[in-house]
Structure formats: C-alpha cells, structure tokens
Amino acid sequence: MEHYTMNLTLKVWRQKNSQEQGRFETYQVSDISSEMSFLEMIDVLNERLIKEGKDPIAFDHDCREGICGACSMYINGRPNGPWHANTTCQLHMRAYKDGDTIVVEPWRANSFPVIKDLVVDRTSFDRIVQAGGYISVNTGNAVDANAMLIEKDKADAAFAAAACIGCGACVAACKNSSAMLFLSAKVSHLALLPQGEPERKSRVLNMVHQMDKEGFGSCTFTEACEAVCPKEISVTNISRLNKEYMIAGLTEEK
Amino acid sequence: MKWSEFFTSSVGKKFVMAFTGLFLISFLIVHVGINACIWADLVDDSDNGEMFNKAAHFMGASYVIRIMEIGLFLGFFLHIIQGYMLEFQNRARRKKGYQVAMGSKGSAWYRKSMGLLGTLILLFLIIHIQDFWIPSRITYATTLGEVTYNNGAPIHDVYTKMLLVFSQAWVVVVYVLGCFSLAWHLLHGFQSSFRTVGVHNKKYVAMAKGAGIAFSIIVPLLFALMPISIYFGWVNNN
Known part of the structure; x- marks a missing residue:
C-alpha cells in the first residue's frame, strides 16, 4: 500500500477527573504517516502538548498488539474506529485521508465512569468476573492433559468465547449499555467445559446478579455488540447465557 | 433464588418480554385466522359475512374463550409495562x-x-379496541345489529360493523400503518424472543430467523389486506 502523510483535525474529549465536567478540544495534527497506528498518532500529539507545557491526552493502552483490551476509544461514532474486528491500537492511519476530522470520545456508560480524558473505569468487569468467572481445581500435581476428554466442537466454542479481552466495546456500542456479550463470553467458555461444571449454576446466577448491581442494561439483541467486538464474540453466547440462567434459576436448590 | 429475584433480574425481565411476546404472537395467529373468514365471500357469494360472524360469535360467547381473553389482556399488559420499564431503565444506563x-x-x-414501534402499535391497539372490542363486548346493545343464520338464535353482526368502519379512508390508512409497525416489531421481536429464552443451536436460530421473517411479512400483510379489501369492495361486492 502506498505510503502518504496527512493533516487531520482531532476533536478529543478532555476531562480533568471524574468530578469535573468535560469538553471537546480541537487539535490540528500534521504530517501524520499512513503507517502509524492510531495510538502513535495520539503519541505524536501528546509529545507536542508536553513540549507546549500542556496536559497530554490520557488514554489506556498496554500491549499495543490487539490482545489486552486496554485501549478504548470511541472514534467517529464507533468503538475502536471503522475497521471490523479491531482494537484501537491496531487501527492504522491509512483508514483516514488528508483533511479528515476525527472525533474521539471515551466509552460512555454509567458503569464505566470517566477517570480522565479517554480513560474509563472498567473495574466493574473485574467484579463481575470475581463473582463467578472461575473454576475450582485440586492443587498438587498437574493432571494429564488428555485425562479429560472434550468434544472438539465444544472446545472450539469455549475457546472462541474465551477470546474475549474484556475491553468493553460491547457496552460502548450497546444502546442499553449492556454487558451481556462480555458476561456471556465469560459464562459460556466455562459452561462448555467439564472443568466449569461444579460451579455451573452459582456462576451464572452470581455473575448476572453482579452485572445488575454494577448498573449495566438488559440485552435487546440489537447485535451492535457483536458488530464491534474486536474478537468477534458471537451473540449466540448471550442465548447460551440466558439458557444457563433459566436452568440455574429454575433448578437451583436454594 | 426467589421467583421475584428471578423475574426482576436483567435477564429475567427479558424472559417476561420474550414469553409474553411469544404468547401474543400465538394470539395473532388465532386473530388473523378468524378475521380471514371475511374472505369466505370470495369463494361463496352468498356468505355475506356469515362465516366471520359465526367465528366472532364463538370467540365472544364461549366462557372458555372469555377466560382466555383475560389471559390475553394480562399478556398485553405485562408486555407493554415491562417493555416501557426496560426502555426507560436501559436509556438511563x-x-x-x-x-x-x-x-x-x-x-x-x-x-x-x-420501544417506538411498540408505542405505535399501542396507539393502534387503542383505536382498534375502540372500533371493535368495546362495541362487540360492552356496548353491543347500541352499536351492533343482530343477524340470524339457519333459523338459529340471533348473533351480533360484527361483519356489518367492519364494513362500516372500513368504509372510511383515514381509518384504512391508520390500520395499514398499524400493520407496518407490527411487521417491523415482529421482524425483530419474533426471532429475538426465541434467542432470549435460550435458543442458541444454529439450526433452531436459523429456523427462528426464517420463520420470523415469514411471519412478520405474512401476518401483517393479511391484516392490512382486510381493511383494504373492504374499502375497495373486493369483498361483499354483490
């Protein structure tokens, strides 16, 4: 692909902290390489802001390889920008052309309060996982890997669900700010495997309870979450979660 | 887990929406089947609404059906109230x-x-109940005539009421728009209901999607054709 440089107008959400009101600030960035990642473009802008004695734009990032789920920007009306199945760090500037205006916002949901600028607090996801996203295992010698037989299709489906990186793009895209795609991925990948069997019922009940406590909305199957998920988690998992919840709720002995 | 907790969780609330939605879908099948009797006229010129009036009489005179009607209103009530509550709660997130x-x-x-489509259907439903349910169940003494078939007991002439109501162009337009809203609502609601109650196997999801598309086209189209066929004189033209 041919390399080119571009000048862009950025409208970025700036917010000092969770208490203060935020606002959009407009920045002109020039000579941006089409081979830069979106985060590198923000890095360039931040270096300039620091040189000018201004506060750089705060944003979450870690691996910059599309696997950690830390980077989280709502770009021109879509989580992680225009590319399909992509994280912000893997969005490259060749997605844009010279003269474009790009509006960058943080994830918006009551359960993801803004900490600063584009950084939101996603510890609500951690608390949901703490409520049941684990399995009980015997400690001691590792069990032989082939001792427990698992059907290939189920292993594949469990692996596909386990690919969720907990980035929160599903919540950001959902009109209801629902975390059901995230939760369903966490529940599915354990419900599909024999290792998840012991806590199968309590897991789904406790995790749904925690999700509600955190203030996320209900799923109305608009499928916007699936469309923006960097790991292409399927909404089929949400149906599986609902089935798990129904069976657990109706058959639980408490 | 208490029942109250089960049905008031975010997932449980959706179960209520899905089950009441599927119940209302089954009602639509009965409703469209009964109403389709107005077209008996197309194959038998002497029918003049006889089949429809007899079917409407059966739906009104049987105690079993009347008790089921209470269940139907309960289904509507739950679906509407829960729908609005979810809409407002979700927006506030x-x-x-x-x-x-x-x-x-x-x-x-x-x-x-x-939510918007449901509201349009609700507005249509109010007009529809005003036009037909109230006259045939409550104010029939003053709003409906009677007709006798085969020397039997006189029954309400709902067919003539239909002809009268659908002789007005604006009413026909309102009903057709109501059917449009219903079609879009069903296009999502039908398959979404099945998936909400836990249908996730590929073959069943494909069936729910396919059946949902067919249902949301065929049923509202049949409903829409009723006022249209009466207004344009395709039935009762003898």
Whole structure:
C-alpha cells in the first residue's frame, strides 16, 4: 500500500477527573504517516502538548498488539474506529485521508465512569468476573492433559468465547449499555467445559446478579455488540447465557 | 433464588418480554385466522359475512374463550409495562451520550426502535379496541345489529360493523400503518424472543430467523389486506 502523510483535525474529549465536567478540544495534527497506528498518532500529539507545557491526552493502552483490551476509544461514532474486528491500537492511519476530522470520545456508560480524558473505569468487569468467572481445581500435581476428554466442537466454542479481552466495546456500542456479550463470553467458555461444571449454576446466577448491581442494561439483541467486538464474540453466547440462567434459576436448590 | 429475584433480574425481565411476546404472537395467529373468514365471500357469494360472524360469535360467547381473553389482556399488559420499564431503565444506563452517534452501524434501525414501534402499535391497539372490542363486548346493545343464520338464535353482526368502519379512508390508512409497525416489531421481536429464552443451536436460530421473517411479512400483510379489501369492495361486492 502506498505510503502518504496527512493533516487531520482531532476533536478529543478532555476531562480533568471524574468530578469535573468535560469538553471537546480541537487539535490540528500534521504530517501524520499512513503507517502509524492510531495510538502513535495520539503519541505524536501528546509529545507536542508536553513540549507546549500542556496536559497530554490520557488514554489506556498496554500491549499495543490487539490482545489486552486496554485501549478504548470511541472514534467517529464507533468503538475502536471503522475497521471490523479491531482494537484501537491496531487501527492504522491509512483508514483516514488528508483533511479528515476525527472525533474521539471515551466509552460512555454509567458503569464505566470517566477517570480522565479517554480513560474509563472498567473495574466493574473485574467484579463481575470475581463473582463467578472461575473454576475450582485440586492443587498438587498437574493432571494429564488428555485425562479429560472434550468434544472438539465444544472446545472450539469455549475457546472462541474465551477470546474475549474484556475491553468493553460491547457496552460502548450497546444502546442499553449492556454487558451481556462480555458476561456471556465469560459464562459460556466455562459452561462448555467439564472443568466449569461444579460451579455451573452459582456462576451464572452470581455473575448476572453482579452485572445488575454494577448498573449495566438488559440485552435487546440489537447485535451492535457483536458488530464491534474486536474478537468477534458471537451473540449466540448471550442465548447460551440466558439458557444457563433459566436452568440455574429454575433448578437451583436454594 | 426467589421467583421475584428471578423475574426482576436483567435477564429475567427479558424472559417476561420474550414469553409474553411469544404468547401474543400465538394470539395473532388465532386473530388473523378468524378475521380471514371475511374472505369466505370470495369463494361463496352468498356468505355475506356469515362465516366471520359465526367465528366472532364463538370467540365472544364461549366462557372458555372469555377466560382466555383475560389471559390475553394480562399478556398485553405485562408486555407493554415491562417493555416501557426496560426502555426507560436501559436509556438511563448512559446518562452522558455520544457526540457522534453510532446510528445504524452494526444494527438495523428497527432492532433499536422496538420501544417506538411498540408505542405505535399501542396507539393502534387503542383505536382498534375502540372500533371493535368495546362495541362487540360492552356496548353491543347500541352499536351492533343482530343477524340470524339457519333459523338459529340471533348473533351480533360484527361483519356489518367492519364494513362500516372500513368504509372510511383515514381509518384504512391508520390500520395499514398499524400493520407496518407490527411487521417491523415482529421482524425483530419474533426471532429475538426465541434467542432470549435460550435458543442458541444454529439450526433452531436459523429456523427462528426464517420463520420470523415469514411471519412478520405474512401476518401483517393479511391484516392490512382486510381493511383494504373492504374499502375497495373486493369483498361483499354483490
């Protein structure tokens, strides 16, 4: 692909902290390489802001390889920008052309309060996982890997669900700010495997309870979450979660 | 887990929406079947609404059906109240919205507009109940005539009431628009209901999607054709 440089107008959400009101600030960035990642473009802008004695734009990032789920920007009306199945760090500037205006916002949901600028607090996801996203295992010698037989299709489906990186793009895209795609991925990948069997019922009940406590909305199957998920988690998992919840709720002995 | 906890969780609330939705879908099948009797006239010129009036009489005179009617109203009530509560609760989950909205990126407009479509159907339902249910169940003494078939007991002439109501063009337009709203509502609601109650196997999801598309086209189209066929004199033209 041919390399080119571009000048862009950025409208970025700036917010000092969770208490203060935020606002959009407009920045002109020039000579941006089409081979830069979106985060590198923000890095360039931040270096300039620091040189000018201004506060750089705060944003979450870690691996910059599309696997950690830390980077989280709502770009021109879509989580992680225009590319399909992509994280912000893997969005490259060749997605844009010279003269474009790009509006960058943080994830918006009551359960993801803004900490600063584009950084939101996603510890609500951690608390949901703490409520049941684990399995009980015997400690001691590792069990032989082939001792427990698992059907290939189920292993594949469990692996596909386990690919969720907990980035929160599903919540950001959902009109209801629902975390059901995230939760369903966490529940599915354990419900599909024999290792998840012991806590199968309590897991789904406790995790749904925690999700509600955190203030996320209900799923109305608009499928916007699936469309923006960097790991292409399927909404089929949400149906599986609902089935798990129904069976657990109706058959639980408490 | 208490029942109250089960049905008031975010997932449980959706179960209520899905089960009542599926119940109302089954009602639509009965309703469209009974109403389709107005077209008996197309194959038998001497029918003049006899089949429809007899079917309407059966639906009104049988105690079993009347008791089921209470269940039907309960189903409507739960679906409407729960629908509005979910809509408002879900909207409140994002107090600060986006500067650039997602729009239809990733999700068709009707999937995101079930509240609006449901409201349009509710408005239509109020008009519809006013036009037919109240006259045939409550004010029939003054609003409906009677007709006798085969020297039997006189029964309400709902057919003539239909002819009268659908002789007005604006009423026909309102009914057709109501059917449009119903079609879009069903297009999402039908398959979504099945998936909400846990249908996730590929073959069943494909069936629910296929049946949902067919149902949301055929049933509202049949309903819409009723006022249209009466207004344009395709039935009762002898």
